[in-house]
Amino acid sequence: MKKVLIASPKLSGPPVGIAYVLADLKKHHIPYEYIDLEFTPLPEEAIRAGEYLCIGSGGMVGSWKFFHEFFAKVKGLSDTPLILGGPVTSCIQLELIFSQFGVDYIFLGEAEKRFAEFLTRLDRQEDVTDLPGLAWRNSDGVIMANRHVRRLDISKYDVSPEWTEVHVERHFGSASANHNLDYPIYHARGCIGNCTFCFPLYHGFTARKTELVILEMQKAVEAYPHMWGFSLMNETSFVRLDQAVEFCEAYKLSGIGKPWNCCLKGNIDLQILQVLKDAGCVHVFMGIESGNDDILKRMRKGITTKMVLEFYKAANLAGILTTGAIMFGSEGETEKHIQGTADFIIENDLYCTFFSMVTAYPGTAIYQRALRRGLISDEVAYLSNLEELQCEQGLHNGLLYGKTKNYDRINVSEVDDSRLYSVVMQQMRRINTHYLEKFTLQNFDPDTGSGECPFCASQVKVPLSPFPLVKAFCSQCRMIASVNYFQYSPLSRQAEMLSAVLRDKNIVVYGRGENARILRTHNLFGVEQGQYVCHVDGPTKDHYYFENPIVSIGDLGKLKYDVILLADAVPWTRKMLSSRGIPEETILDLLPPEWMQRISCLYSAQTGTLQLLPVDPGFAAHALGGACGLKSGDRIVLAPAGRYAISVAENLEELGLDVLAFIDNAKGGRGLYHGKAPILLPMEAGELDGAQILVATPSIRAMQELRMQIAAEIPGSSPICLVEALFPKI
């Protein structure tokens, strides 16, 4: 029998449907080859040579563009039969799929079991047209379909997903190193909900055999002993209390003991929360969607805001963390509703990790209505763009605007197209700013970057970042808190200054990188969205950043503004703007140069690698007074007699401090220093007894090596590295 070639679309998560199909093929001893085109090139030669029995792919409708390109490509290589499966086949008209992808067969519903039978018959050149759930074109080109296909009863089905060939490293990370892995477990399928915006993978909830799920979890722990724990990935993990009890009892008995998280609907029996907690569940995800009961009712969500609050409260009492998902732009939503949802989140301190704009997905009620209302004029074009529309990052970074200020996805709400996105962003800004205050690391030490997780009180260390707002991931509870360096010195003074100066000003933001994004997504200095005039950036294909135009420097003269705020700028931007006649006093730094110096020092000290940016000698000299308490009359010796130390010495002298000598391994220095202090070899420096030796080079490694050498050669000398002197806590 020839192999079947199966290709997975580009996915952010593991291809679970395909993993089940592969497991079934393995069980039936059907040879297959799996490819992930992100890693493996298409085996064009083998396809041309007719080495495959058939070629298939499948997945969600968001992969429409992939399917289109993939099938077009393979069709051009051979006449091997092409097959499409997965949820995409159930929510789009068959006519459209056949005409757009040119496939020969479509599998409706769950393909396991039937696919093996199909391939066996195909290999034997037997008739396949009586197989349930199969669609094909007959010899006249007419579409035929055996639409009636029974749901697979996975509670009686003995197959677990086949992950071993699905590039596990890509999805799960390396077995030895991944401490953060929450291993995905698909212990059930489907949802009993009927939300207007959703097309669950399968209607109706069925759980797999508990013993099979536990076995899969045990194998996962053997393969990934260092992993954090598990994520139960189905849309909803349990729909009844007894299902949770069965799973939790089996999990406890198994002795696996890893923490886990899951998803629940807000209308579940709240007793479930204690049951989950007792079995090690630490975190539950819930779709809240809206803070308005009329909107929730209209979307057939099956929950009320009261239920949401009761759920959070009960989870809190049980000791389980809850995060929610929110959706803006729903049918019937007005500006007031959107603001009401933000109020609901803020007033009740509801932590939500997923914010999105409504997307009309095929198969949903809102998609059907959008088609009827003529909101989707070109269905194929719409489906081709679906992948980009799914990019919910847009809510966080303003990318949704792209080329046009107008809202360019389907708007099913009551808010005018021209207002919807800015109304949502305004409320997102309120929520983000609230989260920054509420869910921030407690007792945070900005010098070490450590603080307590606001959710579970574990110690968390944030990665060193040149940006003033940093996400703090807690490896214990898996929640994400924030750190706002504008609350701490030295940025707190900058924040005070900016709050005072920017009040009521019309602001041009220089740049549209991470710092500009932070300004737009958070209200850090009491600046309202309407105060921003534009963003200055180099040539770009985009015209807008958030709701403001992107302009070039040359356009600044045509604009009315009060200040230019340097957000993502290079050090010489200020000079360049001044040289164009822009008054110095209208140019403000978001981050003072000392901030970048400090980050550079911290980076060097933490990594022990070469500094990204040497500490500015002037800054260092000024800071030394504070950090080391150096004062006029102190005996200071610098090492080596290199450019950098010489510059530090000159700055110290300007501050009225005397540099007694330099220590250098080259007799008489390197011809760089022409001042009055002598340059001594380490062995000659014994007479400097009692002087403070300061080792200053742009490289931390060189600094540490020289410090060790001097300490060894001048007993009792206690030399200090410049970075350590400036940042003693590192």
Ligand code: SF4
């Ligand atoms: S949104 Fe959630 S609850 Fe509603 S149908 Fe979809 S999966 Fe089910």
